[in-house]
Amino acid sequence: MTIPELALMGFIIGLTGALAPGPTLVATIHSALRIGWTGGPRVTVGHIIAEMGIVLLIVAGVTTVSDTYRPVIAGIGGVALVIFGGMTLLGARNATLLSGNCEGKNAGSVLAGLITSISNPYFWIWWFSVGSALLFSSFSQGIAGLLAFIGGHWSADLAWFTLVSVGIHRSKTVIDNRIYRGILLGCGLLLVIFGMWFLTQAL
Template sequence: MLELAGIVAASFLAALSGAVVPGPIFALVVSESLRGRKFAGPLIILGHFIIEGVIILLIFLGLDPLLEHAGVKIAIKYVGGVVLILMGLQLIRGALNMRSMDISESILTSNSNVTDLSALGLIVSGFLASCSNPYFFLWWLELGLPAIAGFTSIAGLSGFLSFLAGHVAADFLWFSFLGFSFYRGRRILSWKIIRLLLLVSAAYIICFALYMLFAHI
C-alpha cells in the first residue's frame, strides 16, 4: 500500500511540475476564467484528459511509435501552430470587444454569455490546445511512457492506475484552482486590467505558436 501511495505522490509531483509552467492550456484557463466562466479550469482540463486518454490507449496498443513518426511530428507542429494562432486571435477579438458592462454584469449574475465558448466549446478548446502543443507529446514520449512502463513493472495494473490517479489529480486540482482564482479575481480587478490580462494571455499563445513553428522540434 505504501508503494502505491509513493507512486501516486511521485506522479502527482511530476505532473504538477509541468502543469504550473505557463503554456497554451494555462493561458486558456486564465483568459476564459477572466471572461466569466466559473468552471473554465475543470472543463478545459477535461478536454486535455481526452487526448491523454488517446495517447495512453495508443501506448497499450503498442502504437506509440506513431507519435515519433516524422510526418506526425510535422503535422502537429504546423497544424498545431496555426490552430494556436487562430485561438489567440479569437481571444484578442473578444478582449478588444469587451466592455466594462460585460464584466459587471457577469459578476452580478454569473452569466456565461460574456464568453463565446459553451461548456462543450471549452472542452474542445482544451483538447485542441493540447493537440496543438508538440511539447505535450514530447512529455509523454520522454517521461510519461517510461513512467508507465516503470510503475507497471513495479506494481502491475495497480501501479499504472496509481500513476494515472496522481497525474489526473495534479492537473485537475491545479487548473481548477487557477481557474477559480482568476474567476473570483474579477471582483477586485478593473475591466481594463482584465482586458490587459486577456490580451497578454492571447499574445502568449500566439508567441508560443510562432516559436513552435520556427523552432527545431
Template structure:
C-alpha cells in the same frame, strides 16, 4: 501497496512540475476563468484528461514510438502552432464588457472550456513529446510494478496534479474578475492572446529548425 502509493505521489510530483510551466492551457484557463468563473478550470482539465486517456490507449497499442518520431513532431508542431496563433488572435481581438458576461453565459459556452482543454493539448507538440518519453516511461514502470493498478496509480497522481494546479489558477482568476475593470480585463485578454500567438510561432520555428 506502499510502493504503489509512492509511485502515485511521484507521478503527482512529475505532473505538477509539468503543469507549473506556463503554456497554452495555463493561458486559456486564466482567460476563460475570468469570463466564466471557477468552473472553467476543471472543465479545461477534463478536456485535457480525455486527450491523455486517448494518448495512453495509443501508447498501449504500441504507437508510442511513432508519436516520438521526427516527422510526427514536425507535423504536430506546424499544425499546433497555427492553431495556437488562431486562438491567440481571437483572444487578442476579444473586446468584452465584463458586466454582460453572466447574462450571456449559457451551457454551450461552458462546454467551450472542455473543448479548449482538448485543443490546447493536441495543439501543443510538447504534449506528444512528453507522452512519447516521460509518459511512456511511467506507464511501463507502472505496468512492471503492479500491472493495470500501477497505470491507474500513475494516472490518478498525474491527473490530480493537473486538477489541483489549474483549479487554483481558475479560482484566483475568477475571483479577480469581481474586482477587475473592463479596461483591465481587455488588457489581460490582449496579453493572453499575444502569449498564445508567440507560443504558436515558437512551436513552428522550433520544428522547422529541427526538421
C-alpha cells in the same frame, strides 16, 4: 514501487508539468475570467480527454515519435495555436465580464483545454518519450499501478488549474471591462507567441 508511491510519483510529475507556463494555463486564465472558478476544472477535463487518447495510443504500442514527424507535429500545433490566439484577440475588443456560469461557455472551456493540449507539440513529445517510460514502469504493478500513476497525474492538473481559476475568479471584483479586455489581449498574444515559437521549431 507500491501503488501509493506510484500515485505520489504521478502527482509530483504532473504538478511539475502543470506549473510550467503554457497554452493550457492561458486557456485556464481566459476561462476563469469568463465563467468563474469552474473554468479551471473544465479546462482540465479537456486536457484529460487529450491525455486519455495518448495513453491509449501508448498502451496500444505506439511509443515513439520519429524525428521525421516532430516538425510536422510542431507545425500543425503552431498553426492551431496562432488561429486560437487570433480568435481570442479578435473577440477581446468588445468582450465584457460575465457573472455566473453559462453552459455554452463551459463547453467552450473543455474544448479550449483539449485544443491547447493536442496543439502543443511538446505534449506529444513528452508523452511518447518520458511519459511512455513512466507508464510502462507503473504497469509493472498491473492495471492498478497504471491507474494509480495516471490518477495522481490528473489530480495534479486538476488541483493546480482549479487553484489558478479560483484565484482569478476572486480577483474579478476588482477588474473592470477595460482591464478584462487587456488581459484577453495578453492571453491571445501569448497563444500567438506560443504558436509562432512552435512554427519556428518546425522550420
